[in-house]
Structures are given as structure tokens and as C-alpha cells.
Amino acid sequence: MNVIDRLTLLVYEAYVETRERVIAQQSLSLLELSTPVVLLWDRMVMVPLIGVIDTLRARQITERLLEAIARHEAAVAILDLTGVPVLDTSVAGHLMKTVAAAQMLGARVVMTGISPDGAQTLVKLGVDFSEVTTRATLRAGVAEGLFLLGRRIVVAGGAP
Amino acid sequence: MKIPVLRLGAILLTSIQVDLTDTEVMQFQADVLSVIAETEGRGLAIDITALEVVDSFMARTINDTASMARLLGAEVVVCGMRPAVALTLVEMGRELIGVETTFNLDDGLARLQRKIAQRGDNALAASGSS
Numbered sequence: 001m002n003v004i005d006r007l008t009l010l011v012y013e014a015y016v017e018t019r020e021r022v023i024a025q026q027s028l029s030l031l032e033l034s035t036p037v038v039l040l041w042d043r044m045v046m047v048p049l050i051g052v053i054d055t056l057r058a059r060q061i062t063e064r065l066l067e068a069i070a071r072h073e074a075a076v077a078i079l080d081l082t083g084v085p086v087l088d089t090s091v092a093g094h095l096m097k098t099v100a101a102a103q104m105l106g107a108r109v110v111m112t113g114i115s116p117d118g119a120q121t122l123v124k125l126g127v128d129f130s131e132v133t134t135r136a137t138l139r140a141g142v143a144e145g146l147f148l149l150g151r152r153i154v155v156a157g158g159a160p
Numbered sequence: 161m162k163i164p165v166l167r168l169g170a171i172l173l174t175s176i177q178v179d180l181t182d183t184e185v186m187q188f189q190a191d192v193l194s195v196i197a198e199t200e201g202r203g204l205a206i207d208i209t210a211l212e213v214v215d216s217f218m219a220r221t222i223n224d225t226a227s228m229a230r231l232l233g234a235e236v237v238v239c240g241m242r243p244a245v246a247l248t249l250v251e252m253g254r255e256l257i258g259v260e261t262t263f264n265l266d267d268g269l270a271r272l273q274r275k276i277a278q279r280g281d282n283a284l285a286a287s288g289s290s
Contacts, residue, residue, distance in 0.1 A: 112233075116193035119231040123224045135233035136200050140281040147280020 037068035044076040050083030058094030076145040082113030092127040112141030165195045175207040203272035209240030226259040235275045239268035
């Protein structure tokens, strides 16, 4: 009886260990995949934020963004929140830190894609985003960013 | 009572004509925000000429709605506040902090136009899409 008990325990421990390792690997690769910083135009970078933002991810986003701003000498950084499902105090706090850090590097930050629900939550929580330029859609945000760079998209002749 | 939100180019115009209950005010807020998000409105004029009484909840909601609309990328102006309303709000300590107010709708729209003209995305509507 004792032998069987030990065997069961051993098998279970092995199972748990493997599972934990897989989960750790996956969350690491998820973290790697989840925060691309895109160079949209000369001196304009964009971060599409997707999914839940926790402390770890927030720090990674900030690091990547700052690194990209420094590397590309970006003057405008666009934070797109279209893919963020919940905006709460902690997410807003993380975002504010990211914004403040980017502004310290001399980049102007434009926030886009806040949903009506998100806007309601942020205001009701008393989060102050008045320092940040916000636009409804990424489209408007890109236009604003180009404007800040002194550029604009014009209609070229010959289009159908 | 549903408050209509009218679209004048890039500007959205709403006029509150009757006294609203708290539920109706919240409904109004949700309606305005969803219209801004749908139409990418760049300006919002809230006309309160017809309102004789603005209670503190109403005042706070207007304030909040303005902040929310700003998060959605719209400039906000509140137009046509009556002198009596302004006086009550000030006495209640419930000034519309951070919201621009104008004497009438005409001035409000002019101010919105001016603000929108200074923005980077004012060329968007001219580019033809949406």
C-alpha cells in the first residue's frame, strides 16, 4: 500500500512540474509576443496594446517604448488602446507612468482607441489624462501625430 | 425622453430642452459618448439654454461627460447657461471646472470650429472617407 501511495505522489509531482514549466514558458513567449513597437513613420512610433496590462507587462511596454523612442529619435509616440479590454485604476496608473517617461524623453504622446465605456470608467475613477492628447481612433491619432511632425497625408492624383 | 444628438460636420450638437431625471441624464451621457465614438466627432456642443434649473448631479454629469468626450478626442463647449443657473452653480461650489462655456450656441460653435482648425486631424474629413 505504501509503495502505491508513493508512486502516485511521484507521478503527480512529475505531472505538476511539467505543467508548471509549460505555463511558465508560454507566459514568457506571450510576453515576448505581446508588445511590439512599430515605427510608423520617420520619428513616429506606435505601440498597439492588446490584452490585460499587469505590472510586469506595463514595465516591459515602458522599457520597449523608451528604447524605441531613443533608437529612432522619435518625436511622437502613439499608444493604441483599442485592444485593451478593461481600463481600471492600475492600468491607468501604469499608462500614466509610460506616458510620463516618454514625455521625459521629449516625445509627444497621443493616446488612441479608448472606448466609450473605457472613457466613462476612467473619468469615474477620477484619472486625470488631461496632459495627454487623446483621439477616438488610431486613424485620427496618426493624423495628429503627422501634424505634430509637420506632415500631412494628401490625396495623390491619378487614384481611381 | 431621449435627447437627440445632431451632427453638423465634425461637430456634434445636443440641446437639453427639458429637466431630466438622473437616469435620463446617465442615458444622455452614454448616448453622447457612443455617437462620438461612432462618428469620430471632433467637437461637442452641449446647449443648455432651455434649462432653468441645474442640480448638482446634472452639473457633475455635464462635467464628467465633457472629460469623457475629451478622452474620445472631442473638444467640448457648454453653451447658453442662464445667469440664474450660473449663480446657483457658483454658490453650490459646483462650477463647471475645466469645461469651456459660451454665452450662446453661435459663440460655442465658432469656438469649436476654431479649436478643431488647430488640430492635427482636421484634414481627415476632407480626405473623403467615412
